[in-house]
Amino acid sequence: MRILYVEDATDMAEAVAIRLSRAGMACDHADSVEAAEDFLAVQSYDALILDINLPGRSGTDLLQSLRARGDRTPVLMLTALFTVDDRVTALDLGADDYLVKPFDQRELEARLRALLRREAEQKSEDLVLGALSFSPASMTARVAGDPVDLTRREAALLALLLRHRGQVQSKERLYNGLFAFNDADVGLNAIELYIARLRKKLAGAGVTISTQRGLGYRIDADG
Template sequence: MRLLLAEDDQSLQEVLVRGLHEAGYVVDGVEEGSLAIDYFKLYSYSVAILDWKLPDISGLEVLKWVRKMGIATPILVLTARDAPRDRVLALDEGADDYLIKPFHFEELLARLRALLRRPGGDRDPILKVGSLTYDPAMVAIEIHGKRIDLPPREFSILGCLIRNYPNVTRRRAIALAGWPEESDTLGSNTIDVHIARLRSKLVASDVKVETVRGVGYRLVRT
């Protein structure tokens, strides 16, 4: 299960990441709200943990953006705020749970398990644009109801594009999606080659990958 953790306290983040790994989670840890949004654009998560107080965009603002985009990932908010009005505010903005610092790690794990037990709590959303259907849980796409197999990197690139539809996805984000371990040294031609291959797989659909010069790519209806 993949989990996003947004926590700006480095020492706490390191402890949480280590413990969550031991509990069986694949964890993406970030320290800024803007990075959390970028990762939500790139990946589907089984569950997310957002610290309320982040240095650029607050966890609450990230939460608002997530729900505005229709992302149903269960979200637990971490905070030192213990006033009832703060808990009410977070829950009203779309949080699924609220945990006050300091806390016992075992309680955090129990709350995550409870979120994942909810109907649909461990399933990534199926995304559709026109005749194209993208199912991250099944690692498959369909065009006009017919299954089309994609290599893993092209599947990851398409996921990045469709989650950000209809907006432009920057080349940097595509590099992170397809080559997370090599994104800093990846040649631009490598991305172009895989985009060309992806385009060839989508020719039977009413969706194409459009180049936005100097910026990146986006999906458009034809």
């Protein structure tokens, strides 16, 4: 899962990004609406965390712009404003949820997970291939009915492969789905490690994750 966090308070943004990373979510940080638009121009996101009070243009301006062009990416608004009218305005503009500052990071994570679950439930039912069944809503997998112990990043990688079953996904595409722009210490070779782990955990599932040399990886049913 990849998240864009739009917040001008750098210390807070860094703390949130670190915590989300530990939860298996890649998090990019933009400190203004203009910076956020630059990110959005080159990368798609599973959800946005959007502060209302930003320098220059406000977070509500970005929200309105997203919804006006048909972008339905889930948006969690952060605000120091606390009146009912303020909250209703944010929701009426197309926000999916809101959280008032100061907030507990555990609640932020919980609300974000709820948004991602809701979006996954709306997008698709379980993905089935061979004896493997994967639930996008809960990000869990089963092989012949038995649960598979996956880390969040392993589950995110499996989701990317299954949504494009039979199609080659480049290492770069998979990397962009798992890691944020500022994960400079994580190289492309990390994908090879996660692929190796998935292959081991999916043994007996009736699926194969094949390496297309120089191109990427593809998941197919055996036979």
